[in-house]
Amino acid sequence: MRKMRKNFISGLSLIVILSLIFALASCSKPTEGGQPTGKPTEAPSETDPAETSEPVNEEPVELSILMSGDNTPSEDNIVLQELGRRTNTIIKMTYVPGADHATKKSTLAASNSLPDIFNTSGDEAIEFKEGGFLAEVGDLIYKYAPNIIANIGENLEKAPINSDGIYLVLDARLGYIRQLNMRTDWLANLGMELPTDLDSLYKVLYAFTYNDPDGDGQDDTFGLCANTNPNMFATIFGAYGIPVNCNIELEDGTVTIWVKHPKFLEAMEYINKLNKDGLIEPDWATIPTMDMFGKLWNGVAGAIEWECVGPTNNWMPSRYTEDPVPTFDFPIIKGPDGSHGTPTTYMSLTSGWAFSSNCKNLEAAVKFANYCMSEEGNELLYLGIEGTMYRWIDKEAGQYELLGEYKDSATHRASGGWVYWYLFAPTHHTEIRTFNKQTQEGVALARKISIPHVYIATPLQTRLEYGADMDQLINEMYVEMLAADGDLKSIYDRYIGEWESIGGTEWEIEATKAWKAQEGN
Amino acid sequence: MQTVRKENTLGRPAAWLKEFLQYMRKEYMLYLMILPGVLYIVIFKYLPMYGITIAFRDYKVSSSLFNAPWVGFDNFVNLFSRSAFIRALTNNIFISIYKLIFGFPFPIILSLLINEVRNSKVKKFVQTSVILPDFVSWIVIYGLMYAIFSPSSGAIKGLAEMLGHKGKIPNVLTQKETFKSVIVISHIWKSAGMGTIVYLAAISGIDQDLYEAAAIDGAGRWQQMWHVTLASLRSTIIVLLFFRVGQMMYAGFDQIFAISNDLVMSTADIIDTYVYRLGLEQRKFSIATAAGLFQSAIGMALVLITNYIARKVDPDSAIM
Amino acid sequence: MAKSGIKKRSVGDIISDWLIGIFLGLLVFTTIYPFWHILMYSISDSRASMTGGFFLLPRKPTLLAYQMLFKTKQIFIAYRNTTMKTFFGTLLSVFLSALTAYPLSLKRFRGRNFISMGIFFTMLFNGGIIPTYILLKDLRMLDTFWVYIIPGAMSAYNMFILRNYFQSIPSSLEESALLDGANAFQILFRIILPLSMPALAAIAMFYGIGNWNSYMDGVLYVNEQRLQLLQVYLRQLIGAAGAKGALGDAGDLGPASRLTEETMKMTVIAVSIIPVLIVYPFLQKYYTKGVMVGSIKG
Structure with missing residues (x-):
């Protein structure tokens, strides 16, 4: 016990001494910080x-x-x-x-x-x-x-x-525009052409999933990888004429969100079928972004909806684990009425x-x-x-x-x-200027076929008030419809009804007004 | 507080003062001792508390805090009028209660078990191991959970296939029905180890004579654990319970933010994640502060209730 | 419980030993694995790691991530700052907590309940980031080392834990010292604190880990890189691993581009946990061994 006490006292005095030294040392610091001109004046x-x-x-x-x-x-x-x-x-x-x-x-x-x-x-x-x-x-x-x-x-x-x-x-x-990046080496292995419409897209994704496109004899591939963000299907929505995640103007002149597009349910039926048939990598609901990219890098997925800057430039070649590295092209998917492209980007x-x-x-x-x-x-x-x-x-x-x-x-x-x-x-800017040739062309192509949408520059009061709640509802509706086994219409009606009641209708009125004013100029 | 003899205070202030001076002469050192701590609390904790008034103002960072207009309880009314907030509040209450019921006793049980390990090297090893998850952020833990439960490449799937299971594996991370259990179990697993430290420190302070006395009285191992160890931990458990109850409404932002997804949001969304989304999109400092104040006030109320019950049951265990 | 071990053990004892052993064994396995995973991942080749799954052994072992981590001078500056914050911050915190906890543990201390409640209140309510920032600005603490140790000098939680422990010390010890004419400081430093090593070690551990992991202090209160904290440096490094944000570099740009953010993240976690694991046993010694209160009494 006595020894312990002695140790403790010596320990304590050490603490006191250290504290003093530290206090002295620190005192000099503020003054040092107060004269930031010391070093740079030599410049x-x-x-x-x-x-x-x-x-x-x-x-x-x-x-x-x-x-x-x-x-x-x-x-x-x-x-x-x-x-x-x-x-x-x-x-x-x-x-x-x-x-x-x-x-x-x-x-x-x-x-x-x-x-x-x-x-x-x-x-x-x-x-x-x-x-x-x-x-x-x-x-x-x-x-x-x-x-x-x-x-x-x-x-x-x-x-x-x-x-x-x-x-x-x-x-x-300007932000880059999304497009479908599809593996052409897999297409070649399967003897298929780049898809051009929703039917041929389905066939290609089906073959990517079930016909062993990498020829390794294992059933370990999928059509495309995705996460819970709807813009992972921007091209498909685009084929139905829907600018995903953007605002639209309905025929009667009302400005509203993209999910109220008349073709939205039809588009969701298509995507829901892709999921039901197992063509979408099944981790989409929980996958961290990097792991989603990993599905492409590892040759698990044959396509990804992304700015081509990733797949064909920044990840090329060091991120891909296969040898030789995959090759890509950017299919243009036309819908029943010929619509195609993904939402354009405007200067902010x-x-x-x-x-x-x-x-x-x-x-x-x-x-x-x-x-x-x-x-x-x-x-x-x-x-x-x-x-x-x-x-x-x-x-x-x-x-x-x-x-x-x-x-x-x-x-x-x-x-x-x-x-x-x-x-x-x-x-x-320099980044665009230094892309490789395919990427420069891909960036230009995506912009060429991009679809316009409603872009409102003034902050809307209803959005400031209810924006987060409205967005969350739409997110939940979207994943539920994507994963659903049954009727999509009932899910849709339930969520849209709630969306309208928590501020959606109010927002539509304000947005329509703001858009009219902006277009009038 | 020690009662000062009341009958004298009014009539004879001099006596009261005299007694007080006498006390101070004897104990002034205690006040000197606590002075730095009290100063610290006043300056760094109480001075900024005017910030709480943000909950009752329409505050923007561009206006000085003192100039922001008063709006009474508008921010609270705004919050409670949102159906998404009510949903978050409901989830919050259930998740908090589950975490309290299942999560609070676990570190106590764990420390008792660790204490039963005889080999001191093994004991240290176990202790060190169980605190490890606390150092790893929820984001990383989620990465591991994903690696285990992924229906396409997860460990569970591999295991099921090895056992001859064919077909789809349900992903527990997307099941609304069971997601609250995922939250509670992963919370217990991650935080239990750190929770043992205080208990183990208290256990090591227990007078060894008590065990000998109990053994002489014929108490077996489990009886000793119950009557000596657990009984000695009583005051520590109660203090920690009060702290826990005070934080009841904080249901674990980091965890839920990291491990939830839109498919389970309706059952996982809590006040903090909800307010985070509000703030992210709408920069609502006032509403966020109001939500925080609400959470704290509920915590305070729960502490007072617990204290009231504690005092009824056993006056010694009350903290007030 | 060494004493009961000397006696002849019953069958029940042996069975319960096994049950405890199995339970703890399983638990330890699940708690060690994540850290092991991180460690193995950090020394694996990034591309080999991409397929995910479990990491029982490193895949194509390489120390590339660690080399990249320790390449710059800044990490040593960051290490120094965080070490200093941890050392001095913890010392100050334990000291201040003990000074505050002791009077509050005494029944005879007038104002005890008032002060306790006042401190407990701060555990429930706080003023928020902005008023705190303005206060620190007014105190001219921003961009100085002080801001790392003073504003977080005492945690009410740790102080109450210490107070609770002080209260469990038999008051007879203190009373006899009072009779010997010792003053409050002498009693605290000569009797109470030496008997409270388990609790002191536990709260030192909490303060130490808190300081070591502190991040927001470094982001909010400091602009200058000479005061950068380790966690801030590390967090920024994760994104810098061969990547422009999440998108990666163009072409083959040296060793760094062969690292993924994931590998870098794992390395960063390993680097911030390992020092804690080295220091931990020194504190652990105190709170597991226990103090022979009985023998002191005698």
């Missing part, structure tokens, strides 16, 4: 003033930026340094995991400490604007930012949030980049944004520093090679490549 001396368009002797401006994503670039990476040199800025980048971006932004906003540049959208953007957090940059953009004007054009002023001045620099990128009128009203030098921030939206700026943010990190093989065709240690994508990323490229990205 301008390295800058050759002649290289920049800025007047000689101008001090670099500090810009704070909040971005999110799942990468771990180092704080002082060479890409950000180079970007700073080219724009005469010192960039203070805060980079948070994607899942917590919104929470971080809310706390920053609530404590009035938003960074100079951040992205925002929809309801949040409007709230920030009304709270006076966003700077109006119209004059500066027309004066200093030709790239922004060239990329976004008239949409800049069309966006409802920008009705009384430019507060939001819209995302210039509600999301983009904003400048904080706290920003001390808006002029520099706008010039910075303009540079990022140039071809050269986006190349730097995507591929890194030319000559050091990569070089072009054929710039026209978008072929490049990585150099030296940057051949390892982990090093490339840690140095800042592929990390910040969506910051003020231009419409025709």
Whole structure:
């Protein structure tokens, strides 16, 4: 006992001493943090003033930026340094995991400490604007930012949030469009052609499931893989003329959700049959996204509804486990009345980049944004520093090679490549330009045959109020109909009735009105 | 609280004060001791509590919290008028009760059993093993559950085929009828190990003489477990029960968020997952805060009820 | 229970030993397997792992994921920060909890119920993220190391567990010390705490694990990478495994592109659990051995 006590006392004194040391050590930290200019002030001396368009002797401006994503670039990476040199800025980048971006932004906003540049959208953007957090940059953009004007054009002023001045620099990128990616090597093994309509599609998926398309003698394949998101069947819905997950205008002029399309039940009958007949990989209800991709990568599924960027470019060849790697094509499936294609994507009128009203030098921030939206700026943010990190093989065709240690994508990323490229990205951004040929064609094809839909840019009050409840109902209805054994109509009627009663009807009225007003312009 | 002699307090303040000063002179060190803890609680827990008023305001991050307009109980009314919330609340109550009934006793039983292991190396090994699931996030656990139950490639299917079963295997992860059991069992499995730590610490504090005395009285192994170990754990169990009851309405967001899917949502959706969806789509800070306050208030009420019952049954076990 | 083991064991005892053994054996199997799965997955070749199923042994063993993990300087900075947070945070927390729990464990302490209720109340109600953030901003704690240890310095749950344990210590010990003229601090540090090692070890364990796994602190309260926490770094790394988000890299871009997010995720979990498993036995020693209260009394 005495020994124990002694040990304890010596332990305690150790704790006290350590605490003291720690307290002293920590005291110095806030001051260190309080003078962030210590290191970066050396940067301008390295800058050759002649290289920049800025007047000689101008001090670099500090810009704070909040971005999110799942990468771990180092704080002082060479890409950000180079970007700073080219724009005469010192960039203070805060980079948070994607899942917590919104929470971080809310706390920053609530404590009035938003960074100079951040992205925002929809309801949040409007709230920030009304709270006076966003700077109006119209004059500066027309004066200093030709790239922004060239990329976004008239949409800049069309966006409802920008009705009384430019507060939001819209995302210039267009989302990729989905299409059916189908394995042509399996088709060749089976002696089949690319399907062109719903009947031949069924036959192909049936053969993929039951006729041993990979020739390994085992019954281990399926027609296609899916999860609970209806857009995994976008092409099939498209063949019935339905833009999946989008809003539609009915013949009587009412704007409503896609499941109220007159052909929806018919389309669901078709998909329900695919499921009943076992042509859809049966894990669809519970499968994590990566495992769903895995079904394609491992040669379990013969088709996937996805942006072709995945199957034919980004996953090619290293994600596929078969040798030789599978080959793909993009069938166009026409419905009974010739409808085909998947929902198109419009340039967003509600999301983009904003400048904080706290920003001390808006002029520099706008010039910075303009540079990022140039071809050269986006190349730097995507591929890194030319000559050091990569070089072009054929710039026209978008072929490049990585150099030296940057051949390892982990090093490339840690140095800042592929990390910040969506910051003020231009419409025709570097990613699109550097796809392989098949993917470039696939992206263009998907856009060519894409189907239009109702896109309402103003936030709707009924949606803000009931949106989550309405969406959840539709999700549950969809999976129940997909998995059902019996009558689909009764499930449909039950859910739609509830949907209408919890705010759906109200929303239809508001949406129709907003759409009419928007189209009128 | 020790009763201060009441009859003197009004008539003779000097005596009351004198007694108080005397007490303080003797015990001031205790107050000095608790000062840092109390300061901590006041500054870091009570100061931010004005945030609770968000539940009664129409708050947006862009307005200062103090300027946000008061809306009374509107946020609560809004919440309770949603049929999806009522569904979540109902599920929440059932899942919470199941978790309490089946989940609370399990760590106690487990610690008693671990304590019965004679070989100390084995004992340590078992203890370390059972806490492992607590370190693994629900997302990963779900990945494993998927690997086991998948009707196309899961372990269950492999096992069934080995035993000669042909045809489809039902996927327990998509069966509405049994999904609540999946939630409760996986919860118990994941959290029981961590739950044993407090009990084991309490068990190791038990006076060994008690066992010897019981053995001399002829108590067998199970009787010792019951009369000595479990009896000594009584106050720990009660304190933990109070904590658990206070958190009743928090039915396990991380778990349900990770393991549920739209096919079972009607039986798995709980308040926290529901509010998460609201917040995600609609940025409803006020409603989310209102829901949280509702959950806490129910917790508080349950604690008070438990305390009331505890005091009736056995005054010593009440915490208030 | 070593003492009862010395005696001749009855048939019933042997049967119950077996029953307990089988039950615990099965349980241990199910609890160890996930961790084993993670470990084996992390040292398997990504492509070989893609078919899923059980991992009793690694498939085409490789340490690629670990090499990628420890490639950058930042992970060591993150490790250092989290280790410091865990060490100092836990010390401070246990110390503060003990100081708070002791007076509350004494019946003679006036205001005991009021303070206990006040603390218990904070377990049920809290102000939320935004007011806390504003408070820390006003206290100028953001972007300093302090924000990692001060705001979470005491958990009411752990404090009450400790108080409960203190209450189980026979008051006769304390009374005799009081008669000897010891003051409250002396009693706490010389008598109560040494007798409470099991409970101290248990709450140190809870605080330690909490600190080690803390993530939101690192995301919300800190902008600078020199203060980045391990869990924040690791979480971001998962997505970076040979991938642009969920889509993967174009072409063959060095070793990293042969890793899937899944392998990286498993590696990251392994890396964050292993240090805990190394430290754990040192604490476990205290809360399983027990203190011979009886012998101290004598």
